Amino acid sequence: MGGGEVVGFPVAAxxxxxxxxxxxxxxDPAHRGHGVGRGQLPGPDPGLGCGGQVEQREVGADGGFxxxxxxxxPGGGVxxxxxxxxxxxxxxxxxxxxxxxxxxxxxxxAIEGSQxxxxxxxxxxxxxAGALLAACDRATWIGRRxxxxxxxxxxxxxxxxxxxxxxxxxxxxxxxxxxxxxxKGRKERCxxxxxxxxxxxxxxxxxxxxxxxxxxxxxxxxxxxxRDAFQARLNQYKPAxxxxxxxxxxxxxxxxxxRHTAAMTSWRSGVDTSVIAxxxxxxxxxxxxxxxxxxxxxxxxxxx
Numbered sequence: 001m002g003g004g005e006v007v008g009f010p011v012a013a014x015x016x017x018x019x020x021x022x023x024x025x026x027x028d029p030a031h032r033g034h035g036v037g038r039g040q041l042p043g044p045d046p047g048l049g050c051g052g053q054v055e056q057r058e059v060g061a062d063g064g065f066x067x068x069x070x071x072x073x074p075g076g077g078v079x080x081x082x083x084x085x086x087x088x089x090x091x092x093x094x095x096x097x098x099x100x101x102x103x104x105x106x107x108x109x110a111i112e113g114s115q116x117x118x119x120x121x122x123x124x125x126x127x128x129a130g131a132l133l134a135a136c137d138r139a140t141w142i143g144r145r146x147x148x149x150x151x152x153x154x155x156x157x158x159x160x161x162x163x164x165x166x167x168x169x170x171x172x173x174x175x176x177x178x179x180x181x182x183x184k185g186r187k188e189r190c191x192x193x194x195x196x197x198x199x200x201x202x203x204x205x206x207x208x209x210x211x212x213x214x215x216x217x218x219x220x221x222x223x224x225x226x227r228d229a230f231q232a233r234l235n236q237y238k239p240a241x242x243x244x245x246x247x248x249x250x251x252x253x254x255x256x257x258x259r260h261t262a263a264m265t266s267w268r269s270g271v272d273t274s275v276i277a278x279x280x281x282x283x284x285x286x287x288x289x290x291x292x293x294x295x296x297x298x299x300x301x302x303x304x
Contacts, residue, residue: 132234149230167214
């Protein structure tokens with residue numbers, strides 16, 4: 001292997017620096033399979049922006065990739081981590097083919113990976129959820145509607161759009177009580193109901209007396225409740241609930257927090273995360289990820 005020669009893996013240049021090539025041109029049959037993702041057709045790499053030519057990046061003697069990754073990465077830490085993973089894959093292949101450059105390659109592999117930050121979204125404890133439900137004035141029609149609506153959100157984990165678009169016919173209160181909804185991508189699913197929620201919905205349906213296609217939780221004028229209207233109902237009940245449960249005052253109360261609460265309640269009850277993902281309508285198990293520290297310390301629920 002000659003110095004500075006680009007053959008799809010790191011090579012030593014004449015000045016002793018390590019040249020790490022980018023993705024290889026897929027049209028070259030000799031290198032077919034390098035950098036080809038699943039479902040990708042052979043041909044010039046569209047990410048190169050240079051008609052399939054090989055892009056070279058230099059690595060200094062300290063094994064650093066320079067500041068291009070941090071400064072030129074508009075996608076943040078996630079994109080930077082993906083770029084680094086791709087380059088290190090090339091480095092690993094070069095270590096097998098160019099053992100004389102093992103020392104430089106080891107310095108590259110010693111670079112610490114970038115960490116993408118994730119924001120923990122809070123959830124409600126049993127006391128906080130009980131205080132929120134108790135804040136609904138069940139002596140009024142709106143209060144009884146809000147009580148049944150918030151209880152359904154806390155127990156089923158429906159997205160706010162799924163919850164507000166439920167119809168009276170979507171509630172099945174027979175054996176195996178559940179609600180039927182249409183989620184993202186027009187995917188249909190059923191979320192089970194526990195006995196207290198089923199009883200509350202049975203009372204509400206009797207009072208609602210709507211047609212099968214009517215909204216289950218209508219707005220004041222009888223139409224579908226908007227996302228902002230649902231958030232306004234939560235904001236209205238938060239001060240009264242915080243008087244009973246002061247920990248609520250420091251939490252952001254949003255519809256998605258109720259979804260996280262449903263996931264955490266199921267997980268603390270021993271339900272497997274794959275089952276929770278099915279109930280919540282997650283596309284994959286990893287998109288329904290529950291963060292936990294040591295043991296079963298309940299902290300936060302992520303990516304739901």
